[in-house]
Amino acid sequence: MPEPLPELLPESLVVIDRVGKSFGANRVLKEVSLTVGKGEVVTLIGPSGCGKTTLLRCVNFLETYDSGAISIEGETVGIRIGADGRRTARPDREVAAMRARVGMVFQSYNLFPHLTVLDNLTVAPIKVRGLPLRQAREKAMALLERVGLSEKAAQYPAALSGGQQQRVAIARTLAMEPHLILLDEVTSALDPELVGEVLDVVQSLAADGMTMMIVTHEMQFAREVSSRVAFMAAGEIVELASPADLFGSPKSDRLRSFLGRYQAAHRI
Amino acid sequence: MDTAFLLRILPVLLEGLEITVALTALALVGAAIGGLIVVAGRRSRFAAMRGVTIAYIDVMRNTPVLVQIFILYFGLPEIGLFPEAFACGVIALVLQNSAYAGEIYRAGIESVKRTQTEAALSLGMMPRRALFDIVLPQALRRVLPVLGNQAVVILKDSSIASTISVTELTQAGKLLLDRSAAPYETFFMMAALYLAMAAVLLGGMKLLAWRFPVRT
Numbered sequence: 001m002p003e004p005l006p007e008l009l010p011e012s013l014v015v016i017d018r019v020g021k022s023f024g025a026n027r028v029l030k031e032v033s034l035t036v037g038k039g040e041v042v043t044l045i046g047p048s049g050c051g052k053t054t055l056l057r058c059v060n061f062l063e064t065y066d067s068g069a070i071s072i073e074g075e076t077v078g079i080r081i082g083a084d085g086r087r088t089a090r091p092d093r094e095v096a097a098m099r100a101r102v103g104m105v106f107q108s109y110n111l112f113p114h115l116t117v118l119d120n121l122t123v124a125p126i127k128v129r130g131l132p133l134r135q136a137r138e139k140a141m142a143l144l145e146r147v148g149l150s151e152k153a154a155q156y157p158a159a160l161s162g163g164q165q166q167r168v169a170i171a172r173t174l175a176m177e178p179h180l181i182l183l184d185e186v187t188s189a190l191d192p193e194l195v196g197e198v199l200d201v202v203q204s205l206a207a208d209g210m211t212m213m214i215v216t217h218e219m220q221f222a223r224e225v226s227s228r229v230a231f232m233a234a235g236e237i238v239e240l241a242s243p244a245d246l247f248g249s250p251k252s253d254r255l256r257s258f259l260g261r262y263q264a265a266h267r268i
Numbered sequence: 269m270d271t272a273f274l275l276r277i278l279p280v281l282l283e284g285l286e287i288t289v290a291l292t293a294l295a296l297v298g299a300a301i302g303g304l305i306v307v308a309g310r311r312s313r314f315a316a317m318r319g320v321t322i323a324y325i326d327v328m329r330n331t332p333v334l335v336q337i338f339i340l341y342f343g344l345p346e347i348g349l350f351p352e353a354f355a356c357g358v359i360a361l362v363l364q365n366s367a368y369a370g371e372i373y374r375a376g377i378e379s380v381k382r383t384q385t386e387a388a389l390s391l392g393m394m395p396r397r398a399l400f401d402i403v404l405p406q407a408l409r410r411v412l413p414v415l416g417n418q419a420v421v422i423l424k425d426s427s428i429a430s431t432i433s434v435t436e437l438t439q440a441g442k443l444l445l446d447r448s449a450a451p452y453e454t455f456f457m458m459a460a461l462y463l464a465m466a467a468v469l470l471g472g473m474k475l476l477a478w479r480f481p482v483r484t
Contacts, residue, residue: 062386092394100392110387113483114406124391127401156483176391 011038013180013211019058019068021051028054030235031068036180036213041206043214043222043243046232047258052215055232056182059213060102061095072098072180100128103173103181107188109165111157117144117168118153121175129176136175143171147201163194170201181205183214187221199225219262223247231255274453277444281454284440285461291357291426291436292465296419298362299369306370307377321370328367334428336360341432357429357436365422372414376407409482416473420466427462437461 014036021029028051036042044052057063059070061078070077078095079087112120121140125131131139144150147167149160157165166186173181183202187195199221206212206225216222222229222243229246231239233254239246250256309321328336340356351359380403388398408415430439441458445451 060390062390096389096392096394099390102390104387104390106383106387108383110383112384112387112402112406114409114480123401124388124393127397128392158483172391 012036013038013040013073014059014213015069015071016055016059017069017071019055019065019070021054021058021063021065021067028235029058029065032232032235032237033068034230034237034240036211037227038211039209040227041210041212041214041225043216043226043229044232045216045219045222045229045258046238050232051235052232053184056184056213056215059180059182060099060104062104072102096128100124100176101179103176103178105166105169105173105181105183105186107185109157109162109169109189111165111169111172113157115156116153117149117155117157117160120157120168121172124172125175140171140175143174144168146174146204147171148197161194162190163197166190166198167201170198170205174205180211180213183212183216185215185217187216187218219247219259219266231258233258270450270453273448273450274457277448277454277457280444281437281440281457281461284435284437285465287354287434287436287440288423288426288438289465291354291361291429291434292419292423294358295361295365295422295426298358299365299418299422302362302366303369303373306366307373310370310374311377325367325371328364329371333360333364333425334431336364337428337432353429353432353434356432357426357434360428361422361425364425365418368418368421369415372411372418373407375414376411377403379410380406405480406482409477409480412473412477412480416470419469419473423465423469424462 012035014034016032016034018031018033019029020027020031032051032055034042034055044055046052054063058065059072059077064078069079069081075098076090077098078090080090081087111117112123115123118137118140121143122131122133122136125136125139126133141150141153144153147170149164149167149171152160152164152168157168160168170186186202187198190198195218199218202212202214202221203225214222214225224243226243228240229243230237231246231250231252231254238252239250239255246255247259250259306321306325309317310325312318312321337356337360340351340360341353344351377399384402384406385395385398388402389395393401426436427438429436430442433439435443437458441454444454448454
């Protein structure tokens, strides 16, 4: 039997299986299923309120989900499901251990303002992983170098521009050596001229084979960086395809009208 | 004003001042720690714990510390306990100011955005570590000025221990007054000493605020 091509059948890292979630009477996720292979970059696009950010936050259990299951590397996220189908909450320790392997970058950077840039990068490796201070610092400096900000190591986040803060936030996430990174509208809070520097860093992570799930409104970026793109609307994945297919030949009316509105808004 | 007289009473007042400093220092440390217990109870995930803590805070904040001292000093002997006057003073100050400190801590904690906790959790920190290493350091910096004011309140309230025969600064002044009948000089001197101690406290807080500035 021939070996399956790894590009075609990547080992799945994240399995989202019919996940449902409601905020009160509002069903924000309706039986969403999605698999992310190792090394894949899956981008979620869709109109505001379609559930893409909620889905992303469910993956590292910042948000709980009501039904279905999410697994990362074979382990269900936040809950355990018994043989009889009963769902029990995982203890904090297990949730934290899962999160240590899953990085997250936020729209509003969320750097720790009372810590220097360097300490922002070392606090979790030291306190969570137990890395010795010197080793943590060396690694942090290397990561700051990578995002082009090593000269800012001793500064506090407030002294940095939005784009610089977001690059530090990405480096902070990388310091934990995550197997998967979730990026939640990482350029939405940035001035337009600062968007590029952040997307370049994300682009370089993709080139290195980092597995990522990305929520974004930057269609051009989604097109360039993604292995696959999921279009969500009203709590469902409406279309899931390669960027060329999804943007080139949208099948559903909802995606066509979404892309149409996006193009109209971005025509100069 | 008779400066020679002032110099003569100063040693007596300084002895009282020592007791005032001891009372205040112990109450400060006690209330700083007690406040942590209060805020933990107030933010507990268990409703019963929150209820008990809220009741405690309400009782402590809405009754005079003078009455609380009387209950300890004159009430406890009724049930066979005979605490020392000095201890009663410390305990009363700690009980009341733990309630205040707890609420000040809480205001600080709630002023730190939820997203800070989320960022800490998403790096794999346990909830407790996120609170102690990320949220509390920011919260405490923000409420340092308020804590400073409360520290001065403790200093001033320590004078209430004079009512149960603790010879702290106020009581020392009163005793002097009985012997010298020079109220103006004695009370002027006392006020100046309290003012000096408050200045030291507030100066210390300023130093802390300078060393640990609020950054956003």
